Amino acid sequence: MFDLTGRTAFITGAGQGLGAQIARTLSEQGAAVILNDLFAERADAVAAELNAAGGKAVTAIADISDLEALKAAKNDAESEIGSGVDILVNNAGIPAGGMALEKFLDTDPTTWHRQVDLNGYGTFNTCYVIMPGMIDRGWGRIVTIVSEGGRIGDPGIAVYGAAKAMGMAFMKSLANEYSRFGVNCNSISLGTFGAPGAFSEEMQAKMARNYATKRLGTWTDIAPAVLWLVSEEAGWVTGQTVPVNGGYATS
Numbered sequence: 001m002f003d004l005t006g007r008t009a010f011i012t013g014a015g016q017g018l019g020a021q022i023a024r025t026l027s028e029q030g031a032a033v034i035l036n037d038l039f040a041e042r043a044d045a046v047a048a049e050l051n052a053a054g055g056k057a058v059t060a061i062a063d064i065s066d067l068e069a070l071k072a073a074k075n076d077a078e079s080e081i082g083s084g085v086d087i088l089v090n091n092a093g094i095p096a097g098g099m100a101l102e103k104f105l106d107t108d109p110t111t112w113h114r115q116v117d118l119n120g121y122g123t124f125n126t127c128y129v130i131m132p133g134m135i136d137r138g139w140g141r142i143v144t145i146v147s148e149g150g151r152i153g154d155p156g157i158a159v160y161g162a163a164k165a166m167g168m169a170f171m172k173s174l175a176n177e178y179s180r181f182g183v184n185c186n187s188i189s190l191g192t193f194g195a196p197g198a199f200s201e202e203m204q205a206k207m208a209r210n211y212a213t214k215r216l217g218t219w220t221d222i223a224p225a226v227l228w229l230v231s232e233e234a235g236w237v238t239g240q241t242v243p244v245n246g247g248y249a250t251s
């Protein structure tokens with residue numbers, strides 16, 4: 001099960017963090033991978049790692065909120081890898097430079113567009129340039145990474161949460177429009193996670209109180225859920241928001 005041999009995956013924000021781990025997992029299952037990121041050096045390092053491990057990986061450097069730059073990078077990467085994209089993972093979602101925890105009325109209005117450009121327009125753009133090929137070939141899988149912060153409505157991240165909710169709603173409508181052509185569209189809604197050892201013991205203990213599992217997540221808690229949703233075996237799963245959250249919320 002979950003064999004991706006012969007499939008090509010395009011993963012946004014794949015130069016580090018969860019995106020790089022998703023690329024590792026899909027590559028291990030046989031997919032060729034196109035690694036998008038803003039930063040060439042990050043994506044190059046992940047491509048080198050995957051190619052050294054026997055996979056097939058190329059990069060597509062572009063800001064996904066720039067439709068023309070994205071289209072050019074995607075076309076070049078498809079030519080380089082020799083096949084069209086079957087799997088799209090919309091993973092990039094934290095603007096370069098990070099984000100602050102602050103109540104809405106304390107936010108600077110000139111920063112709001114960064115979230116909407118990345119999580120709204122970025123997702124519209126990738127789907128706009130990649131879905132036509134999926135529909136032509138009669139098979140596709142799209143997974144958008146969203147956040148429990150947006151699904152539940154956590155305080156301190158209202159604009160980020162709202163921008164994530166755009167991606168969630170967008171997947172549902174695309175599912176209703178295009179699943180009949182073999183293109184399934186879902187979201188995965190995440191609780192807080194980090195690289196192994198990313199959180200101090202004190203921070204981990206404080207935050208983990210809110211989780212049924214009494215721990216925060218790791219990349220390897222999440223990438224297998226992405227693998228399931230992009231596989232042949234998830235053919236009857238579409239239009240869903242799947243929480244992968246350590247029990248942060250139970251509905």
Ligand SMILES: NC(=O)c1ccc[n+]([C@@H]2O[C@H](COP(=O)([O-])OP(=O)(O)OC[C@H]3O[C@@H](n4cnc5c(N)ncnc54)[C@H](O)[C@@H]3O)[C@@H](O)[C@H]2O)c1
Nearest residue numbers: 013015016017018037038063064091092093147190192193
């Ligand atoms: N970290 C968490 O606790 C958490 C919780 C819930 C959801 N999420 C979501 O998980 C996803 C991955 O998070 P992460 O912590 O691994 O992120 P990260 O910040 O570690 O890595 C994201 C990568 O995306 C790239 N990127 C940023 N803007 C881009 C753009 N415009 N175009 C192309 N690439 C761009 C960055 O250069 C970076 O390499 C995001 O969608 C995030 O919102 C994270």
